[in-house]
Amino acid sequence: MEQPRILIVDDEADLRNLLKAALKKEGFTDIQTAGSVAEGLRVFEQFSPTIALLDVMLPDGEGYDLCKKIRETSHIPVLFLSAKSDEVDKILGLAIGGDDYITKPFSPKEVAFRVKAQLRRLGYTQSAPIVESTSTICGPFEMNADETEIKKNAALLELTAKEVGLMACFMRNPNRILSKELLFERVWGEDFFGADNTLMVHIRRLREKVEQDPSKPVFITTVKGLGYKFII
Known part of the structure; x- marks a missing residue:
């Protein structure tokens, strides 16, 4: 194409x-x-x-x-x-x-x-050519140039595709509030309407893999009424 x-x-x-x-x-x-x-x-x-x-x-x-x-x-x-x-x-x-x-x-x-x-x-999912770039580093996290693998303290995290997508959004926008609507649109490629539970479940599972204490997250924090913030 x-x-x-x-x-x-x-x-x-x-x-x-x-x-x-x-x-x-x-x-x-x-x-x-x-x-x-x-x-x-x-x-x-x-x-x-x-x-x-x-x-x-x-x-x-x-x-x-x-x-x-x-x-x-x-x-x-x-x-x-x-x-x-x-x-x-x-x-x-x-x-x-x-x-x-x-x-x-x-x-x-x-x-x-x-x-x-x-x-x-429009069917242009694979239309953009691959652009040479470097890995993204945010605190203890590192994402490879293809945005397919994420490490914490040099150890590869076992993440699902959606979890990688969420982390990619967070690592591109550290210390910035991202709305639920924006996260869902970027990762799922769909409108957010009615998807609150889906996003919450994925965020909870992601915290279990990146946080030392998922019940007291220090990286992926909730900003009540606004969305989430990746704090580095």
């Missing part, structure tokens, strides 16, 4: 570059950017992207306007990037034809994983 083509439309050059770098780190190399509705439409018509990231507030209009133009000829996934966090704005973005709505400020890495989630639904 060919490499997916990604279009980023945002009037902030620094943010475009950050998103581009985060996507390249995940193996996506065919990326085009634009800073306005007019430029975005022109690049869209010439580039024929597989997926588009659209800022809502642009200097010559709104990302909603660009999405409407895209929807006249294409059904590619569209992810809105916006500083507007009101529920009505999110509903409007999805009603217009958006597939996801990400509020600023956000982590470029989170956006990259939401892009990957959308591409998985």
Whole structure:
């Protein structure tokens, strides 16, 4: 399958570059950017992207306007990037034809994983090429470059695929609160609705393997009402 083509439309050059770098780190190399509705439409018509990231507030209009133009000829996934966090704005973005709505400020890495989630639904699970990288080290934990094996104090942990996925999310985002919704979407590739017990069971089993005392976790901690934090 060919490499997916990604279009980023945002009037902030620094943010475009950050998103581009985060996507390249995940193996996506065919990326085009634009800073306005007019430029975005022109690049869209010439580039024929597989997926588009659209800022809502642009200097010559709104990302909603660009999405409407895209929807006249294409059904590619569209992810809105916006500083507007009101529920009505999110509903409007999805009603217009958006597939996801990400509020600023956000982590470029989170956006990259939401892009990957959308591409998985299109069958691009294995489309991104392998990118040479080094292992990730967080305190006593080390994750190999392929993110398939995790060690604690140099000893290999016997983890299931889902547990490795959870640890990978935590190790990429140490000392940061990760919502249950975000963890489930990244590891399971599905919406979180109704999956609270599934996630809790996997977190409990993971703690049994990485914590000295699972009943008093020091690494994978619960932030009541918000999610989990991997403390290093």
